[in-house]
Amino acid sequence: MDFIGAYSADNLKFLLDGLYITLIVAFVSIILSFVIGCIIGVIRYSEVPVLSPVMFYLVELIRNLPLLLIIFFIRFALPEVGIKLGLITAAIAALTIFEAAMIAEIVRGGLTSIDKGQIEAARSSGLSNFQTLWHIVLPQGLRRMVPPLVSQFISLLKDTSLAVVISLPELMHNANIVIGHSYGYAIPTLALVALIYFTVNFLLSMLSRRLENKTA
Amino acid sequence: MEFSILTNYFGLYMEGFYGTVLSSVLALIGSFLIGAVIAVFRITTVRALRWFGTAYVEFIRNIPLLLVVYIFYYGPSALGFTLDGFKAGTIGLAVYTSAFIAEAIRAGIMAVPKGQMEASRSSGLSYIQTMLHIILPQAIKLVIPPLGNQFINLIKNSSVLTLVAGLDLMYFADSISTETYRTFDTYIFVALFYLVLTLPLSYGVRVWERRLQRKY
Amino acid sequence: MKMSKSFKMLSVLMIAAMLVIAGCGNNNAKNNAGGNDAAAGAATDSEAIAKIKERGKLLVGVKYDTRLFGLKDPASGNVEGFDIDVSKAIAKKILGDENAIELKEVTSKTRIPMLNNGEIDMVVATMTITEERKKEVDFSDVYFQAGQSLLVKKGSPITGLDDVTKDTKILGSKGATSIKNIKEKVPGVTVLEFDNYQDAFSALKAGQGDALTTDDAILYGMASQDPGYEVVGEPFTDEPYGIAVQKGNTDVVKAVNDTLAELKTNGEYDAIYTKWIGKAPAK
Incomplete structure (x- = not known):
């Protein structure tokens, strides 16, 4: 084990370059998957004919496949049928599709948990379906969704590491390169990378706890 | 679509399928055992154990699975022995999943009303007896859906074995696609193999959840 | 009850979707192949x-x-x-x-x-x-x-292709010709494939295999990086x-x-x- 060599300025900078890609890809994917997941979740909750069942099957299909497969498939199989995405775009697309399916379930679950009596009361006091959803159901549902959503976002951030399979130069990929240069760096590098992931995710969950306290 | 890929390489697909199933089942057993112990740690009155349980769960949940697997893959050589890709991958999966299972079990135990513990204790049962005969049987019913979900995750997550040459479905898929040069077709079949495992499980979890909802 | 019905629906829909995708895949694959040739012409x-x-x-x-x-x-x-x-x-x-x-x-x-x-x-x-x-x-x-050769830890009992037996664990890279070659030279040998050479070399250093095989030129690069490893035997293929x-x-x-x-x-x-x-x- 060579801690001093592993933590040279060059290696640290190289790992931080990887972290930067990890954060960018995770950030964009979190935003996109949240928006798409909310839309699909609301569609599923609203029981729109045709559209809701179709969404159900799509979400089920994606949730039951490994993300690693989805990442590899989007990057290297879709081009065979004419859909060509660049490296970073493919990584973001795969993460977004997979996590949006997960988030859709969280959103639907959150909305369904709202007491039916409230909805009836709102409807009978003259609010439209959409108004009830927007003013009564969504605000309460969202509050309940915060904890599972945050753990999903943390999952997403961790899952970016699976993009090593398409050589995305994120944190794990760069760690592998550092380890490749000298095997004595393996354990020190993995330990440091674990610490980096832990710190980022821990900060994320702390942030969410503050958010929860504020909204509650 | 080249169905000949499936027939010509059926042996390799099955070998990978076997690896994926075996790794998932072993990791499920392992993660359940570790998870149960950690869950008990988290609810005991012994402060040191509680602290350890919390630290374990928080740390593991905030680092990527791939990193855990790499630690078991590269780490042992520093101690003078090795774990091959399949073993390191399966142990990594078990350790990673155990943190989530511990949380699921803990939540299940907490969901059983406190009054029951007090009532049983005052009617002369010991703490262990109460746990075994009163609390756990109820908790297990509640814990089955989240455990089922974790098993589905395990099957999907076992795909990381390919990154340490762990002889799973994704690993053999790579061998097949580099020979056929047909990434799309090869991986569609891989997806089907995963769905054969995960879809029935998802369905089972849903049915069980409905039954629970009807009861309470 | 509703569940089982929708589950059946799901299965039917999935198979239908697979077939559609399969159809597209087929057409496009053909179009692609044909398209390239046509473009060339x-x-x-x-x-x-x-x-x-x-x-x-x-x-x-x-x-x-x-x-x-x-x-x-x-x-x-x-x-x-x-x-x-x-x-x-x-x-x-x-x-x-x-x-x-x-x-x-x-x-x-x-x-x-x-x-x-x-x-x-x-x-x-x-x-x-x-x-x-x-x-x-x-x-x-x-x-x-180039020519295919073997990289081993210094002092390894393997000094060339002749020492590679069925029980030898060989490491290599997915999609490389060297994997196929070694399987032909030593039928039944265990080969573990990695996503790239760097991971394969890391695995060799972690003791996950007995020898790494690929083209000698690549192996000399690895040996120059870590003096604990050496290329052994004569190249046994033309690459x-x-x-x-x-x-x-x-x-x-x-x-x-x-x-x-x-x-x-x-x-x-x-x-x-x-x-x-x-x-x-x-x-």
């Missing part, structure tokens, strides 16, 4: 070259993890090696500027898909010319002559490296071959070879 010369010139940049797929051929240096952030120098010479020939080049990371597993997706103009990545690959891509003339381009891009193949011929006559090839391999090429 109709567009023929200078179409691909014109595209490169219009872009003003040559997109080359190289390895990032192979010392001496294509290695990313964490310190400088640059990718360096024999393959990179050859790529630069080609960029100079086509575009008049050796820096009008963009390198993209490929592995043995990903280089053909990336080339056929049109993400890169050519693959210069320690790629052996084989009859099978010729069905997928077009190759330039041979630009490097002529070629530069791969999309099928039908004959104009690009011609430009590459012209560049290679020029480099050989003006002595630059020898200079690049000596710079990386440490000795002049055998005549």
